[in-house]
Amino acid sequence: MHVTKRLKPILVISLAKQAHYITLTTPTRRLAEVNNFIEVQNRLKKMATQQLIAENKEGAEIHHGADICKQKCHELLVELNLPKGLLPLNDIAEMGYNSSTGFLWLKQSKRYEHKFQGIGRTVAYETELTAFAENRRMRKVSGVKSQQLLMWVKIAEMSIEEPGKVKFTSVAGLSMSFPVSAFELEEKDHK
Known part of the structure; x- marks a missing residue:
C-alpha cells in the first residue's frame, strides 16, 4: 500500500x-x-x-483650501481643453500641478462618488488622485474608478481624441467614449 x-x-x-x-x-x-x-x-x-x-x-504650483483648489482645477481643465465637469470634486484639500512634468495631484478629505446623469455612470474619486496632464489628455491616472455592471474599473487615461467625445481607457486597455456634453458642469456643481 x-x-x-x-x-x-x-x-x-x-x-x-x-x-x-x-x-x-x-x-x-x-x-x-x-x-x-x-x-x-x-x-x-x-x-x-x-x-x-x-x-x-519642486517647481509645482500648489494650492490649499476647497474653494481655491476647485477654481484652479477648473482653470487647469480649461487650459488643457478638457471639460470642467471631468473632475466634479467639491472638497479638495490640496491641488498641485507641475507644468514642466505635467504632473497633477488632488487630495480630498474623503472618497467621493459622482453619478454623471448624461451617461448614467457612477465614478468614484479616491482621497488622492494623480495624473500626468497634457493638452486634451490625462494619462497614468490613479484614484479614479468607474462602476460597470457589478464591478469597479480603474481608469488609466482620459482623453479627447475625436471632436465631441471623451475617451476613457481602463488599466486593462478597454475603452469607452462618451459625449463631451455629459461632462459639463451641472448647476449644483457650481455651488
Whole structure:
C-alpha cells in the first residue's frame, strides 16, 4: 500500500512582477491571508503615490483650501481643453500641478462618488488622485474608478481624441467614449 501526503493547494497572486504565495487552508485563514495581502498592497500603492507627489512638488504650483483648489482645477481643465465637469470634486484639500512634468495631484478629505446623469455612470474619486496632464489628455491616472455592471474599473487615461467625445481607457486597455456634453458642469456643481 502506498500512502501519499496530500498537498495543500496554493493561490498565487502576482502584482508588480512579484509573486505572492498564499497557502489555502481553512476558509477563515484563507480570507485573513488574502485581506492581509490586499492591505499590504494598498499601503504600498499609497506610499508610491506619496513618493510620486514628493518627486514632483519642486517647481509645482500648489494650492490649499476647497474653494481655491476647485477654481484652479477648473482653470487647469480649461487650459488643457478638457471639460470642467471631468473632475466634479467639491472638497479638495490640496491641488498641485507641475507644468514642466505635467504632473497633477488632488487630495480630498474623503472618497467621493459622482453619478454623471448624461451617461448614467457612477465614478468614484479616491482621497488622492494623480495624473500626468497634457493638452486634451490625462494619462497614468490613479484614484479614479468607474462602476460597470457589478464591478469597479480603474481608469488609466482620459482623453479627447475625436471632436465631441471623451475617451476613457481602463488599466486593462478597454475603452469607452462618451459625449463631451455629459461632462459639463451641472448647476449644483457650481455651488
